[in-house]
Amino acid sequence: MITRREMLKRVGTMVGVAAGLQVYPRALAHAQARSQGLSAVGDALVSLTPAEAETLRAIIARLIPADENGPGALEARADRFIDRALGGALKNLRSAYSAGLAAANASAQASKGAPFAKLSAADQNAVLTAMQQESPQFFNLVRTHTIQGTFADPFYGGNENFIGWDLIGYPGARIAVSANLQRMDVKPEPSRKSAYDYGMFNKGEI
Amino acid sequence: MATTLKKTNVVIIGLGAAGGVACLPLARAGLEVIGLEAGSWLSTKDMAPDELKLNRGLWPPGPQKTKLEGVIVRANASQTPTRANHPMMNAVGGTSVHYMAQSWRLNPWDFKVRSETIRRYGASRIPKGSTVEDWPLSYDDLEPFYDKVEYEIGVSGKAGNIGGKKDDRGNIFEGPRKREYPMPSLRTSGFMEKMSAAANGLGWHSFIAPAAIASKAYEGRPGCAYHGYCIGAGCHINAKSSTAVTTIPKAMKAGKFSIVTGARVTTIEADGNGRVAGVNYLKDGQEYFQPADVVLVASYVYENVRLLLFSKSKAYPNGLSNNHGQVGRHYFSHNQGGGVAALFPFNLNNWYGTPGQGIAIDNWADDNFDHSGLDFIGGGNLYVYTERRPMAALNGVQAWMPQGAANWGSAWKKFVKENADRTNGAYLQKTTLPYEDNYLDLDPSVKDPLGFPVIRITAEYKDNEKRLGAFIAEKMKQWYMAAGATQVNGNGNVGTAMGASTHAYGGTRMGDNPETNVVDRWGFSHEAPNLGILGGSVMGTSGARNPTETLQALAWRTAEYLAKNWKSIAT
Numbered sequence: 001m002i003t004r005r006e007m008l009k010r011v012g013t014m015v016g017v018a019a020g021l022q023v024y025p026r027a028l029a030h031a032q033a034r035s036q037g038l039s040a041v042g043d044a045l046v047s048l049t050p051a052e053a054e055t056l057r058a059i060i061a062r063l064i065p066a067d068e069n070g071p072g073a074l075e076a077r078a079d080r081f082i083d084r085a086l087g088g089a090l091k092n093l094r095s096a097y098s099a100g101l102a103a104a105n106a107s108a109q110a111s112k113g114a115p116f117a118k119l120s121a122a123d124q125n126a127v128l129t130a131m132q133q134e135s136p137q138f139f140n141l142v143r144t145h146t147i148q149g150t151f152a153d154p155f156y157g158g159n160e161n162f163i164g165w166d167l168i169g170y171p172g173a174r175i176a177v178s179a180n181l182q183r184m185d186v187k188p189e190p191s192r193k194s195a196y197d198y199g200m201f202n203k204g205e206i
Numbered sequence: 207m208a209t210t211l212k213k214t215n216v217v218i219i220g221l222g223a224a225g226g227v228a229c230l231p232l233a234r235a236g237l238e239v240i241g242l243e244a245g246s247w248l249s250t251k252d253m254a255p256d257e258l259k260l261n262r263g264l265w266p267p268g269p270q271k272t273k274l275e276g277v278i279v280r281a282n283a284s285q286t287p288t289r290a291n292h293p294m295m296n297a298v299g300g301t302s303v304h305y306m307a308q309s310w311r312l313n314p315w316d317f318k319v320r321s322e323t324i325r326r327y328g329a330s331r332i333p334k335g336s337t338v339e340d341w342p343l344s345y346d347d348l349e350p351f352y353d354k355v356e357y358e359i360g361v362s363g364k365a366g367n368i369g370g371k372k373d374d375r376g377n378i379f380e381g382p383r384k385r386e387y388p389m390p391s392l393r394t395s396g397f398m399e400k401m402s403a404a405a406n407g408l409g410w411h412s413f414i415a416p417a418a419i420a421s422k423a424y425e426g427r428p429g430c431a432y433h434g435y436c437i438g439a440g441c442h443i444n445a446k447s448s449t450a451v452t453t454i455p456k457a458m459k460a461g462k463f464s465i466v467t468g469a470r471v472t473t474i475e476a477d478g479n480g481r482v483a484g485v486n487y488l489k490d491g492q493e494y495f496q497p498a499d500v501v502l503v504a505s506y507v508y509e510n511v512r513l514l515l516f517s518k519s520k521a522y523p524n525g526l527s528n529n530h531g532q533v534g535r536h537y538f539s540h541n542q543g544g545g546v547a548a549l550f551p552f553n554l555n556n557w558y559g560t561p562g563q564g565i566a567i568d569n570w571a572d573d574n575f576d577h578s579g580l581d582f583i584g585g586g587n588l589y590v591y592t593e594r595r596p597m598a599a600l601n602g603v604q605a606w607m608p609q610g611a612a613n614w615g616s617a618w619k620k621f622v623k624e625n626a627d628r629t630n631g632a633y634l635q636k637t638t639l640p641y642e643d644n645y646l647d648l649d650p651s652v653k654d655p656l657g658f659p660v661i662r663i664t665a666e667y668k669d670n671e672k673r674l675g676a677f678i679a680e681k682m683k684q685w686y687m688a689a690g691a692t693q694v695n696g697n698g699n700v701g702t703a704m705g706a707s708t709h710a711y712g713g714t715r716m717g718d719n720p721e722t723n724v725v726d727r728w729g730f731s732h733e734a735p736n737l738g739i740l741g742g743s744v745m746g747t748s749g750a751r752n753p754t755e756t757l758q759a760l761a762w763r764t765a766e767y768l769a770k771n772w773k774s775i776a777t
Contacts, residue, residue, distance in 0.1 A: 062614070062615065064614065065616050065619065069616070069619055069623050125615065129612070132612075132614075143613070143614055147600060151257075151596045152597065153258060153259075156258060164596065167619070167622075167623055168599060168600070169553065169623075169627050170557055171558075173433075174255070174433050174434075174558070175255065175431060175433055176432075176433060177432040177433050177558040179393055181558055182393075182397075182558055182559060183395070183396040183555065184396030184399075184552075184553070184554065185396065186396075187555070188558075195254040195255045195256045196254065196256075201253070201256075201442070202249075204254070
């Protein structure tokens with residue numbers, strides 16, 4: 001498996017990125033998680049097995065990798081988003097994930113001689129490229145959910161520290177926007193808020 | 207066994223954009239009115255700026271309506287129909303709760319497409335097979351009702367023509383209006399200003415489009431918050447002028463108006479003399495019969511037609527008000543295909559706002575330009591707007607990736623990072639005509655969950671729509687390029703099947719001739735004198751703009767006519 005530490009080492013030479021991740025204090029992350037209603041679950045897996053989660057993490061780390069353009073899906077905790085969703089809103093896809101993740105490992109074993117998570121990034125990319133051709137249904141499922149886990153409201157367990165929104169410059173959920181924030185010569189300050197941080201909306205299913 | 211309820215003066219079936227307006231003049235006239243609504247009241251607490259919730263279809267509860275009613279679609283009679291979806295919604299306020307809220311009047315030309323085309327270009331220019339007729343009323347006839355609706359629901363805009371006096375801060379191509387809008391236009395964004403300047407550079411006239419959204423505090427509701435979660439999402443502060451927060455509450459205060467939610471109307475009853483007697487509906491699994499002096503049908507186009515076709519009786523063996531075989535005819539859905547998108551070499555900061563906040567151009571709409579050398583009639587409204595959510599931005603970027611490039615990985619990430627805020631897609635609404643072989647009917651085999659046949663749409667765009675689509679796409683590209691876009695796409699191909707749409711028209715068309723129309727010039731059935739029909743189903747032409755304000759003006763006019771002529775219609 002590519003651990004978070006190893007992954008950070010790989011991008012360590014890339015200016016700013018790793019630093020950005022490291023200076024992000026764990027306490028702050030936990031405070032944020034609480035404000036998003038995550039404290040009850042924390043980081044414990046609610047749906048996937050540890051082995052499935054390891055494979056999934058390796059896949060999402062290739063779909064939206066941490067690189068010179070900033071942290072990716074793994075840092076945004078798209079894996080946590082998916083794990084939680086598979087126990088909730090997406091529970092009807094739980095078995096598709098079991099089968100799809102097993103197939104990814106089988107394919108990695110057959111073509112590269114090791115489970116997906118143990119392969120080099122280049123080999124993982126090759127396996128995913130083949131998977132996109134040969135099992136587009138599962139590939140598209142994971143891609144869609146990886147995007148959701150990176151760019152959806154942090155309420156759902158992903159987009160940690162607003163990594164996804166920062167990547168594309170989306171200035172965040174707001175309940176009111178001034179004229180100034182719609183000017184082309186202004187880059188709006190990120191709101192750093194989930195929709196549910198405003199305390200005026202019913203929470204949906206995770 | 208159905209429970210028969212106490213008779214009332216008027217039953218309105220559906221409290222959406224149309225029924226939700228009609229209730230007000232009736233309640234003010236002192237009539238006892240019952241509104242039967244299949245949906246429920248919605249809460250601003252459920253209108254979170256949450257893209258995932260919206261994408262998952264958890265809000266608005268629109269899919270429930272199509273699931274319950276089950277529209278199917280085919281381009282022509284030789285095709286096998288397939289299931290169709292549209293985001294129209296069952297709720298108090300209906301789809302006006304979550305629409306884009308562009309609130310337009312039709313152009314005077316739209317009321318006289320046939321005669322004006324013949325007068326200016328000759329009879330040969332009416333497209334082959336088109337059943338288009340002049341409306342039985344003119345723009346000027348409808349003007350007082352447009353005015354009423356704009357003030358009662360609250361529309362923001364800038365007049366371009368008050369009593370013939372043009373003002374180029376508004377739409378100089380619009381028909382003359384009596385007075386200014388009740389509220390100034392929504393504000394401009396940087397992107398809108400850029401597009402506006404580009405249009406002016408081309409010699410085109412750009413203006414801020416009118417919207418049924420409060421631009422400032424209005425009748426107890428706050429002005430727009432421009433937060434970027436407007437389309438397909440209800441307003442969290444009630445700045446959007448849906449009927450649920452405007453005319454419906456006013457009607458409840460004004461008089462004897464009551465609402466039954468969760469009421470699914472199954473049939474309309476007619477007596478032996480051909481007059482309607484009341485409606486049957488289901489609520490919580492129970493059947494009820496609600497007798498009424500007058501019934502106003504105000505569900506969506508597909509359901510209006512379906513209810514009439516279901517409601518067979520001795521007097522109407524082929525469906526209510528269908529003894530001339532016109533129910534379901536002259537159907538069309540708005541020609542909005544052939545989209546155009548652009549990629550700019552700079553950020554647009556177009557995340558926030560609302561689709562009602564936009565810049566429009568009418569130079570190429572309706573008959574505002576000379577069609578002598580062209581091979582189509584009508585035109586299109588060019589429109590660009592604000593609001594782009596993060597995941598929608600990723601979708602928007604995809605079209606600009608190099609051919610064959612992977613939609614994941616580092617290269618993809620770099621591309622979306624750079625371009626997520628650099629794309630824009632235009633909204634292009636174009637004249638659409640009714641044709642002899644485009645229609646709605648009941649499918650012979652497919653049933654909804656209650657066991658009733660579903661509506662089958664058989665409709666395709668013809669040459670006029672296709673040529674117009676290509677023409678308008680070119681104009682839009684020109685506009686984007688003038689604003690600095692480096693790439694534009696869209697071939698102007700509007701497709702073939704008209705499909706299910708949020709802009710559906712016809713099926714119970716309004717006109718003086720009962721041989722070709724279901725309702726008369728006041729919106730009442732040519733056959734059942736105490737049956738009125740409201741909504742887009744009475745409209746015989748589309749114009750190049752959203753139908754809502756026009757069908758609301760028509761609904762107000764029908765209701766006011768009913769109140770003024772109560773004795774002769776109700777007895």
